[in-house]
Amino acid sequence: MFVVETNKKYQPIDNFGASDAWSMQYIGLWPNEKQKQMADWLFGTETDAQGNPLGIGLSLWRFNIGAGSTEQEKASGIDNHWRRAECFLMPNGTYNWNKQKGQRNFMHLAQQRGVNQFLGFILSAPVYWTQNGLATNTGRGGTFNIKEDKYHDFARFMANVIEGIEKHDSIKFGYICPFNEPDGHWNWTGSGQEGTAATKYEVAKTIRLLGKELEARKIDTKILAPESFDYNCMYRTHQYTKANRGYQIQSYFSPDSTESYIGNVPNVPRLMAAHSYWTNTPLTDLRTIRKEMGDVLKKQEIRYWQTELCIMGNDEEIGGGGGKDLTMKTALYVARVIHHDLVYANASAWQWWLAVTNGDYKDGLIYAEPDATNINGTFTDSKLMWALGNYSRFIRPGAIRLGVDAFNANNDSVPEGDTDPYGLMVSAFQNSDGTPVVVVINYQDKAKGFDLVWNGTRVLSWKPYLTSDLPNNNLALQPTIYYGQKMNIPARSIITYVGNR
Template sequence: MNRIIGKKRVVILGFLFVCVAGGCSQSVPDVSYQIETDKPCQTMAYFSASDAWSMQFIGLWPEEKQNQVADWLFSTENDANGQPKGIGLSLWRFNVGAGSAEQGEASQIASPWMRAECFLNADGTYDWNKQQGQRNFLKLAKERGVNKFLAFLNSPPVHYTQNGLATNTGRGGTANLKPDCYEKYVRFLADVVQGVEEHDGIKFNYICPFNEPDGHWNWVGPKQEGCPATNKEVAHTVRLLSKEFVSRNMDTQILVNESSDYRCMFRTHETDWQRGYQIQAFFCPDSVDTYLGDTPNVPRLMLGHSYWTTTPLSELRNIRCQLRDTLDKHQVGFWQTETCIMGNDEEIGGGNGFDRTMKTALYVARIIHHDIVYARAESWQWWRAIGGDYKDGLIREYTTDDNFLDGRVEDSKLMWALGNYSRFIRPGAVRLSVSAFDQTNAFIPDGDTDQQGLMCSAYKNVDGTYVIVVINYANEEKEFSIHKEKVGNTQWQIYRTSDKEGENLLPVRTVKSGKIVQIPARSIVTLQSK
């Protein structure tokens, strides 16, 4: 459908008028993009990543190394040349541990990096010296302007689990929680929220008591902390936790359900009905055993993870459209709260081996685009902020100390590509619809998304600034121009991330509306109105 002109596709945002030979004539491109400033979509909340599990060690490294990591993740400052120092995450996701670290090898979790400490002692008392490295990063985030924090749990404390472990070893698909420990569990959650605020001055605005309770793959063996649960068990726990929060006059929001797979949210997928149809179970009044729509402290919001729904490309779009249809039917919001590269992501070689290049960065940017545009995610969150030799971290750690208390870190193009969104699209921004038209000015459905070429999304921040993110997935340079009739002859600052050394949100030029912009092959640009 797109004609190639001089080996470059000319893409217009809005309607571009070009002066030719002393006169003006209207350009008629193959495809034109128009930013629909009067057609708002979802209101954006936060971009985020989690501290699991690396920050338990990184947060105890020498201070200058902690500060470098914190600047990369949280800073909204620019250097003397106007280049961002970091990606400006606006929420930080904190893993509340279940106690596998104290169990050591007896936890059956092989890697110390995947174990976690627990604030709760076996005798019911609390040790507020636990999880110190992670708590240090809570403070580092707050110092750099982050004021929203989400606590999540992979497992209840080992003192409350049926098998005495933080993994689901040897069990089925029901909650690894003793029947007489549900109320103890919710008291623990409330105590943690209040305890961290009292000792660290950090308030958890959100808490999710179950992470991937529908996980058909994750709880088979003892790789990491994890706990399944049926919808009925989740609802029972959330109702008890709501009651506990109300009794303590706490306004922390209780989130559900951190699904491991979008398909479990609106149907079943490798689980039975007891762990599927989650949107309907929690937010349809007919689901009397599990309905949470009238539960205090529970927003009308569902959480899910992008894993396993990224291939093939047709499903990358279709699954998100199906998810959005069900969310709309029940008037429920949506946050994407976790993803990384997995074995099904064969286009970039699967998850093994850390990748600092644009290959992974562009692949993830395409997922971000689809989650925001088609699933209408209001928040988008990566899995681990720091990881090892796997494509699950924004930053790569290399430990040089036998006790994991020192080492070095490297950034990645993936981190900076997330920054093309997170650094500029701030909480409260409204996504604006983008329309596409062909040469006859006929509307092209989904024309803002060429999965192998240009993908464009637009936003308006609370302060009135506009942000446009354009991904060029293609192997050749492309050109586009922007024209926003309703905001006049806007001046735009262009920030680019590419495989070139130093091109990490690099401010490359300014341009006025209507002027041609070149976007190099395999790169991402963010345009911010000045």
């Protein structure tokens, strides 16, 4: 039996989201009906005549603010043109607001479907200002790839983009991330994508300048950092990185860390971002690392967003990242990570990496097959997308996570019984309108039955929405369960129960 304790209130939920990197530069130029179908899947909150959701209702959209590798073409050193990005800034210092057209087109589709949270994230400073003239860190060490006299220009660039997008697109970036995985031990060398290394002191210097610039212009966009590549860097020193990239929670928000303190910088909330990579296996790490990081965040009174994840080589349980997988194998694996991020790290947001991908890799919610023109093609959804929807479609911004207690057949309390990583994982939420929501993951190869009790005001009935490997089970509405009836969840599936009081 699972008992939702409505008096045990944990973190607020701000959003669930995904990013437009890098495919939207082309997908946003595809025929309108194809763009709209993808947007309906990602952002839609409508239902069909039978009550089945038509989309997963993402509530935040991440927009990649490019550094100019597209304009450099092959000279960029980035082999795949789908992974390059345009830059609004021109070599002569002017801005071209016709750049990144496809991304902006798709951002409007998100807005039209009710998304009102937008985040601009940056992988590199504009190529005109980097030390090597590239948007990658190739040929350099573990420091910020920017000329020493261009820090202020970089801050002004970010402010200009915020103002320019609002002026030309009527969309406000509520958040901006100046760095993305600056602490990665590979230092962003190579031909894969835009990116730069940076020490926490260089990150802090940039954020201080950006905060002053935004304050001077009366821009209220929040600055979010550091988008760490690994939770270990957040609360201790990662075994493969130097100390100048570690203990980020303490360094950025403890006043005695004078070289890296940003807690008094304008527009910087007590909110940090990091990525769920590399910490999902073994299962002891999946729990322990999140719990340890969550404890440090709580001590420092800082909230936390998980802002990027896809499958990587160490995720061996599902065969690593190579080779796309449209089935529940990947969907359940990621759902288990979402559960642990929400329950043990107390994440207030959870965001996937690529909303649409064109590669043979487990990194997309939607998989596109472009034709030779790149501005048309075919596409398909994935069970991963619908599994994310078991959270994003029903747990809305402003919800609060609630505690869940577990009891065995003898009515004995089971410590952490809400989280069996090879069985049932149960999390509970209450939306701002009072609607109860419970998400149950069944990782096992057999169906499970259980009782669900909502302490407090009686829940008269539950509407279950099922995602499983059956073709039509994509948040498929199941028969209503009434007060006192037992819950049943099929093998290898996810159900979201939405209560009626």
